[in-house]
Amino acid sequence: MTIVCYSLAGISIALLALLSSQTRKVDRVTISTKVARRKDVEMLTYIATFLVPFLTVAADSWRKQVALGIFVALIALFYTQGEMYFWNPILGIFGYRTIEIELVTEEVVTLITKSRYIKPGATVKAVPLASQVYWEIAP
Template sequence: MAGRWLLFISSYSPLFALTAIRLEAGMLRNVLYCLAGLGAAGLAAVFAAAWRIEPRERSFVIVEDRGTDVAGYLATYLVPFLTVSKPTTRDVIAYALFLGLVGVIYVRSTLIGVNPLVYLFRFHLFAVREAGGAPLLLIARKPPDGSAPVPVRLVLPGLGVILPDR
């Protein structure tokens, strides 16, 4: 579950930065910049950890590209353009509740597969499953071919990475 929340924060890093740019200076703006940096650093940590983990050969029977969920995800990117530059306490509470609600939906739905930072580095997110195994979110450049095992580095429970050759 930690991997899903990490993907959520990293996925919305650009949104946090865009919203912070629209706000006047203040604590909320600083918090949003910190969240943007935290999300980017979290995804960088996933890749850094993946390079240090020994890959294990895995074969998958189900491979789904989660990029098809982009339309629903992009609707949340309207937030920076609907915010006010000097939010009141009630505005901040509403934004926080909205973010919490979006987070729960994102983590529990297929939207987890949409992540602009992952795409920025030319990777994709796939929902995969081994025969008789638990579902796994897989970060890879291309979908794994179900006919041959692939070297997967399990970074967090439920989150694997296939890295390109060095």
């Protein structure tokens, strides 16, 4: 199990580097902000309420291992179905934050950025990753 966790972490870091290098080649769009709110605080709440309690569970029997596996599978399902895949702890380790931005068009989008703060009325150059998810890449 430890090897699987280390492998997943290594793959995540490699894919982040690959994505970062490839997005530099993609045309950026300009986002005009109206209001910006940090969204990554929600990730800390998520980790504290769901994952931390299960780190202390001893999976010393097959029943506990199955129960823990089902729990992790459900969390993964909710994580992807709720489009929370961009709340990746690896991004946090590399200094990225998620910020919810209300655009001047009233549309609400998520921006993955290294910026600590986005001023109201600011314009941001970003790469679209998914529907309503953008990544601000440093020039």
